[in-house]
Amino acid sequence: MAGKSGRSINNVPEAPIKKMILSWEGILVVLFILINIFCASFSEFYNLSSLLRQMPIYLAEVFLMLPMAYILVLGEIDISVGSIVCLSATMSCIVCNTGAPFIIVVLTGLLVGTLCGLVNGVILTKFQELPPMIVTLATQIIFRGIAEIVLGSGGSISATNTDGFRLLGGKVGSVPYILFLVIILAVVFAVVLGKSTFGRRVYAIGTNRLTAYYSGIHVQKIRLIIYTVMGTMAGLCSLFLISTSYGANTTTGNGFEMDAIAMAVFGGISSTGGKGNLAGGIISAFIIVCLRVGLGQKNVHAQVILLILGVLLIAAVALPNIVGQVKRVVKK
Amino acid sequence: MEKKSVLKKITGSREALLAVILIILFAAITIVSPSFLTPKSLLDMLKNNAVTMVMSLGMLCVMLVGGIDISIMSTLALSGMSIGMLLKYEHITSPVLAFVIALLIGTACGLVVGLVISRADVPPIIATMGFMYIFRAMGYLVSNGGEWASAKALGSFKDFATTKLLGINCVIWVIILCYVVFFFFMKWTRTGRKIYAVGSNANAAEVSGINVKNIKMLVYVIMGFLAGLGGALQVSIYASAMPDMQQGGEMDVIAACVIGGVSMSGGRGTVIGALFGSLILATIAKALPLVGFDALWQNTIKGILILVVVVVNVILQRIADKNALKGREM
Amino acid sequence: MNKKLVSAVLCGTMILGSVSPVFAGTADGMKIALVAKSAGNAFFEIAAGAFEETVTAEGGTVEKVYPEAATADAQIKALDNLISQDFDAICISANDVNALQAKLEEAMDAGIKVSCFDSAPNKDSRQVFVNQAGTVAVGQALMDAVLDIAGGEGQWAILSATSQAANQNAWIDAMKTIMEEDEKYAGLELVEVAYGDDEPQKSTDQTAALLEKYPDLKVICAPTTVGIAAAAKYLQDNESACKLTGLGLPSEMIEYTGADDAHSCPYFYLWDMVGLGNLSAYATISLISGDITGALDETFTAGDMGEYTITEADDGGTEIVLGLPLEFNSDNIEEMAELY
Numbered sequence A: 001m002a003g004k005s006g007r008s009i010n011n012v013p014e015a016p017i018k019k020m021i022l023s024w025e026g027i028l029v030v031l032f033i034l035i036n037i038f039c040a041s042f043s044e045f046y047n048l049s050s051l052l053r054q055m056p057i058y059l060a061e062v063f064l065m066l067p068m069a070y071i072l073v074l075g076e077i078d079i080s081v082g083s084i085v086c087l088s089a090t091m092s093c094i095v096c097n098t099g100a101p102f103i104i105v106v107l108t109g110l111l112v113g114t115l116c117g118l119v120n121g122v123i124l125t126k127f128q129e130l131p132p133m134i135v136t137l138a139t140q141i142i143f144r145g146i147a148e149i150v151l152g153s154g155g156s157i158s159a160t161n162t163d164g165f166r167l168l169g170g171k172v173g174s175v176p177y178i179l180f181l182v183i184i185l186a187v188v189f190a191v192v193l194g195k196s197t198f199g200r201r202v203y204a205i206g207t208n209r210l211t212a213y214y215s216g217i218h219v220q221k222i223r224l225i226i227y228t229v230m231g232t233m234a235g236l237c238s239l240f241l242i243s244t245s246y247g248a249n250t251t252t253g254n255g256f257e258m259d260a261i262a263m264a265v266f267g268g269i270s271s272t273g274g275k276g277n278l279a280g281g282i283i284s285a286f287i288i289v290c291l292r293v294g295l296g297q298k299n300v301h302a303q304v305i306l307l308i309l310g311v312l313l314i315a316a317v318a319l320p321n322i323v324g325q326v327k328r329v330v331k332k
Numbered sequence B: 001m002e003k004k005s006v007l008k009k010i011t012g013s014r015e016a017l018l019a020v021i022l023i024i025l026f027a028a029i030t031i032v033s034p035s036f037l038t039p040k041s042l043l044d045m046l047k048n049n050a051v052t053m054v055m056s057l058g059m060l061c062v063m064l065v066g067g068i069d070i071s072i073m074s075t076l077a078l079s080g081m082s083i084g085m086l087l088k089y090e091h092i093t094s095p096v097l098a099f100v101i102a103l104l105i106g107t108a109c110g111l112v113v114g115l116v117i118s119r120a121d122v123p124p125i126i127a128t129m130g131f132m133y134i135f136r137a138m139g140y141l142v143s144n145g146g147e148w149a150s151a152k153a154l155g156s157f158k159d160f161a162t163t164k165l166l167g168i169n170c171v172i173w174v175i176i177l178c179y180v181v182f183f184f185f186m187k188w189t190r191t192g193r194k195i196y197a198v199g200s201n202a203n204a205a206e207v208s209g210i211n212v213k214n215i216k217m218l219v220y221v222i223m224g225f226l227a228g229l230g231g232a233l234q235v236s237i238y239a240s241a242m243p244d245m246q247q248g249g250e251m252d253v254i255a256a257c258v259i260g261g262v263s264m265s266g267g268r269g270t271v272i273g274a275l276f277g278s279l280i281l282a283t284i285a286k287a288l289p290l291v292g293f294d295a296l297w298q299n300t301i302k303g304i305l306i307l308v309v310v311v312v313n314v315i316l317q318r319i320a321d322k323n324a325l326k327g328r329e330m
Numbered sequence C: 001m002n003k004k005l006v007s008a009v010l011c012g013t014m015i016l017g018s019v020s021p022v023f024a025g026t027a028d029g030m031k032i033a034l035v036a037k038s039a040g041n042a043f044f045e046i047a048a049g050a051f052e053e054t055v056t057a058e059g060g061t062v063e064k065v066y067p068e069a070a071t072a073d074a075q076i077k078a079l080d081n082l083i084s085q086d087f088d089a090i091c092i093s094a095n096d097v098n099a100l101q102a103k104l105e106e107a108m109d110a111g112i113k114v115s116c117f118d119s120a121p122n123k124d125s126r127q128v129f130v131n132q133a134g135t136v137a138v139g140q141a142l143m144d145a146v147l148d149i150a151g152g153e154g155q156w157a158i159l160s161a162t163s164q165a166a167n168q169n170a171w172i173d174a175m176k177t178i179m180e181e182d183e184k185y186a187g188l189e190l191v192e193v194a195y196g197d198d199e200p201q202k203s204t205d206q207t208a209a210l211l212e213k214y215p216d217l218k219v220i221c222a223p224t225t226v227g228i229a230a231a232a233k234y235l236q237d238n239e240s241a242c243k244l245t246g247l248g249l250p251s252e253m254i255e256y257t258g259a260d261d262a263h264s265c266p267y268f269y270l271w272d273m274v275g276l277g278n279l280s281a282y283a284t285i286s287l288i289s290g291d292i293t294g295a296l297d298e299t300f301t302a303g304d305m306g307e308y309t310i311t312e313a314d315d316g317g318t319e320i321v322l323g324l325p326l327e328f329n330s331d332n333i334e335e336m337a338e339l340y
Helices: A017-022 A024-042 A048-073 A081-097 A102-126 A132-151 A163-168 A177-195 A197-207 A209-214 A219-245 A256-266 A278-297 A302-331 B002-012 B014-032 B039-048 B050-064 B072-088 B095-119 B124-142 B155-161 B170-188 B190-200 B202-207 B212-238 B250-259 B271-291 B295-329 C002-018 C042-057 C072-083 C101-109 C135-150 C166-181 C200-213 C225-237 C273-289 C333-339
Strands: A156-158 A247-249 C031-035 C061-065 C089-092 C113-117 C128-133 C154-160 C188-195 C217-222 C243-246 C267-270 C299-301 C307-309 C318-323 C326-329
Touching: A024 A278, A048 A081, A048 A177, A048 A197, A048 A219, A048 A256, A048 A278, A048 C072, A081 A102, A081 A132, A081 A156, A081 A219, A081 A247, A081 A256, A102 A132, A102 A163, A102 A219, A132 A247, A132 B250, A132 B295, A163 A219, A177 A197, A177 A278, A197 A209, A197 A219, A209 A219, A219 A247, A219 C072, A219 C101, A256 A278, A256 A302, A256 B124, A278 A302, A278 C072, A302 B124, B014 B271, B014 B295, B039 B050, B039 B170, B039 B271, B039 C200, B050 B072, B050 B170, B050 B190, B050 B212, B050 B250, B050 B271, B072 B095, B072 B124, B072 B155, B072 B212, B072 B250, B095 B124, B095 B155, B095 B212, B155 B170, B155 B212, B170 B190, B170 B212, B170 B271, B190 B202, B190 B212, B202 B212, B212 C200, B212 C225, B250 B271, B250 B295, B271 B295, B271 C200, B295 C188, C031 C042, C031 C072, C031 C273, C042 C061, C042 C273, C061 C072, C072 C089, C072 C101, C089 C101, C089 C273, C101 C113, C113 C273, C128 C135, C128 C273, C135 C154, C135 C166, C135 C188, C135 C217, C135 C243, C135 C267, C154 C166, C154 C200, C154 C225, C166 C188, C188 C200, C200 C217, C200 C225, C217 C225, C225 C243, C243 C267, C273 C299, C273 C318, C326 C333
Parallel strands: C031 C061, C031 C089, C089 C113, C113 C128, C128 C318, C154 C188, C154 C217, C217 C243
Antiparallel strands: A156 A247, C267 C326, C299 C307
């Protein structure tokens, strides 16, 4: 099934310019420009500074998209990340309120996330027969459940010392720190997936797990690493999320997993595994951010925005397939 | 010797394993709270989980061909909300007509989903994620942005869920009917067997003359039909239609199937399995408040129970496989 | 193959040309954004309708904004969008007590007035809170209803929304305090506080569990609209001897309300939602015009609703209390269901 079109392990692109423009990433760049033109003419408040100001909370979700892309390339899915964000945000706030130095707070957030990811990874590698969706569904309920228990009645905690989080949410000029971090991490994740042995192995597992196993790839070790990193990134996401709300509650991070998956899929990363690259995912993340900010500024009903995203999501995957089918028919 | 063979039989069949798990659950709950094992309490449980139980049958078909559908609860909301609003503004008054409309809307939604997945080759999780947003948004639009259709507006439609036939609630008859029909459909009809064939090996099925695309479309149409039915049931049982009803409920349906031994990669799973899976989930939901855990702990315990059930299932399956292997060696 | 690129460029220029800036300057009056907890909330829609009517009558415009989900995260995104625009005030019903503080402070720093109604964010993130009914008043009304329906003594239980719902928790705490302090409630025994998460299915499970666990249960008090409707349906369908009261929407409850045995709910309460919308509108307008700043003991005139005074809220901030909860019974429910 995999490797039918797009990139897989055997066709690393040679990148002639024409091919690059016509690739999915090229189309995405054009779409990105079009959407920005559209938003700018649609809403008079849409400009670079308002975009930069509204971006951080969406960019926090991009942290989730990066490792999610790896999981999707594996042909798997992790729907527990939203709950991991919730749990590590809760723990960070609690530690923060004990008066611990900020570095400890940051470490707590990352550590809790990593632990949750590790739990997912261990269960999934010990019981390989279990579908990732059902395991992460169970842990989704459990992680959020633990946060509910910890938060107790009231279900909300506010960080008393917000200095550190304010710093985290700071800006250079009008560019928020998080944008730099997202770009740096995006490059790292993209290079590792696209150029390193590790990344090639991920594609190999996603294309054919059994073949990969027999050609000497430590399938379970790689899965464990990826799910753990997913948790770490969820922890990172939670820290930046706190910097926009100075607190955590039982609904923190609700639905983030779907947003992250949507970004990745719209960027051409197939959920059936073995296909896609992170460049597409990153461009599509920015497309979605711009679209949401632009339509939101015109106070378009949130459900209508979701409807548009849904149509885009399906169209993005369906159109190339339909075009391909038509082409095949014409050739015949 | 005889004892061993009984044990072997139990560990050899997935359904028997599930039955054992269910019996253990029942026993444990009854010890803590004796009122659980009364006919009324059990019938209540079935009625209150009718939507999930009926829809797990559709999810069974979808998962058998290796697909997944997370748009179902949006379809449910759209069809339920539509008939709610139609009844509220008295465009229709007949309960039968309301049922038919809900089923039609559900089927239409399923058809669209099926077309996109089977004809445009969109991976099921992506297509249904898109439709999850789309149908839910349409549900909101149908509700004029957030109106509810309440008990009074629903007129005689809601009486369906309170009427009894032969001493058993109509809703429960619907569940029984669905399960009986599907049991025969999956086991003894040509189409039912084709679904299994496509799920086990799509290429082989294609070669042997099965129209794989049509079968793939069919399962989503079935799912849509049942989601429409779920919408009508939901509105009737709770006597209210809200645009955000059952949000997130699709995961319960998927969990019911997976607990029931339906494989997510397709080809494996039975109607009995889906029945046990959804019963186990229903029992957990019913038991949590009865047993008297702190309300804060209930979600965590639910999650852990789901995890334990699937893990135990895997371990027992491994033992069964090992036994089977031993048998062959001998 | 270059055709694709050419057509893409053409498309771009077309869009650029056709979508010329549509906006023709801001309206003369004030612009107020009304932020809901989530879409699909009948309760909000009623108050929002009244809010909009009042503001329009005063020459302003209202933009109703719905977050994509009933979470604080989604409201943060919605607030971000609003701050970028030129609103004079934001009136919000908050999904979380603390989480909106950063954004609402940012809004206030940007010169946008922040009022809230129905459900308040913490005292630092608001200028004024319009409370539908005093917490103690609601607790008192519900406690008296429970005492009356139970006939002076017996077991009763509470069916709430989620264990995190701030409003519900405040009312429940108020009820508990009242019950402990006054001798006349000594015969009542609160057996359990259950949570139905505002889902009909879970609320039904919880109601059934309460009845099975406590066969002598006399009254269930459900201070939440979804919970009370689900419980009312279950009790009525099962012809239970246990009765119900709480807070609910008349249009949802009309089938279940009545003093006889055939109905499960003798009477219940809610506040004047149209009044809540109107008062919130007047309070927000007064904030914009500078008549009030949200400080203690300020007074303002809310159209023909009369004069209101800003009082101290339970959380140390300030609030404006609309009035006492309204009782809905078999006599007035037909009429009220038309309104709400």
